[in-house]
Amino acid sequence: MKLLFAEDEVELSRAVCAILRHQGNEVDPAYDGEEALRKARAGSYDCMVMDVMMPRQDGISVVRTLRAEGDRTPVIILTAKTQLEDKITGLDAGADDYLTKPFAMRELLARIRSMARRSGYQEECIQAGNVTLDMGEQELKALSSIRIGSKEARLMELFMRNPDKLLGGEELFRRVWGESEESGDEQLFLYISYLRQKLGAIQADLLIEGERGGSFVLRQRDA
Structure with a gap:
């Protein structure tokens, strides 16, 4: 921890x-x-x-x-x-x-x-901006909804519980994939790319900023 x-x-x-x-x-x-x-x-x-x-x-x-x-x-x-x-x-x-x-x-x-x-037993539905993450159903909802995978859900949960906080790539990988996995910038960035596409698909007002090999942050788009 x-x-x-x-x-x-x-x-x-x-x-x-x-x-x-x-x-x-x-x-x-x-x-x-x-x-x-x-x-x-x-x-x-x-x-x-x-x-x-x-x-x-x-x-x-x-x-x-x-x-x-x-x-x-x-x-x-x-x-x-x-x-x-x-x-x-x-x-x-x-x-x-x-x-x-x-x-x-x-x-x-x-x-x-x-x-x-x-x-670990906190509310299954997490809200940030116009986005709701349903951990039980593994679903992202905004103006529309989309199903996501388990690692995508855990990654999105970390971002939504820590909006506007700069999260290091190594920390994100460790907390989603676990200590036993070797750090993988490419794998992490691939999943972040998936989330970015799905946030766009549901017309979310959230975006994930950051580049491969660096840190990332979840922000709300300007109105």
Whole structure:
């Protein structure tokens, strides 16, 4: 999994990130709220862990901003043990779970796994622009509709869950084809070409920008 761990206590952050990486995760640390918001906007994550008390911007306001912008990434907030109000406010702001500090590392790992499983059962229909992706039927709908393959659906899901975010080719390939597959720019670009053709066929107001061998981004066409 790819994780964002936002915590201003540097030594704690380094220790937790080291353990998370040892468990096979890719982890981006952030040491203040503004850095966490910037990385969350720029990257595609499977789960974000956000401390409430951070300099420059608190974790709850970061979560609230991301949710207002349409970011659906699962979020776990870290709160002081006695701060019940932080837990309630964080959940109301859009966090999915909370963990009190100090915490056991095994519990954090379990909660991250739970968030990852839960995100796999998110809504089957995803909306972006005038396009609806029905994951159950593997169908794209706009002014008309068209069936797509399973890898096309997973690729389109990643784009639609992360609009306006620059997604690297290697990351897209890994998250659709899996770690065991050797990276293939040609194969990825072929599937992106399929999606571009199908978005055009249904008269979608979305387009996928980017070139073979580079990064890609889903944007909404200007009216």
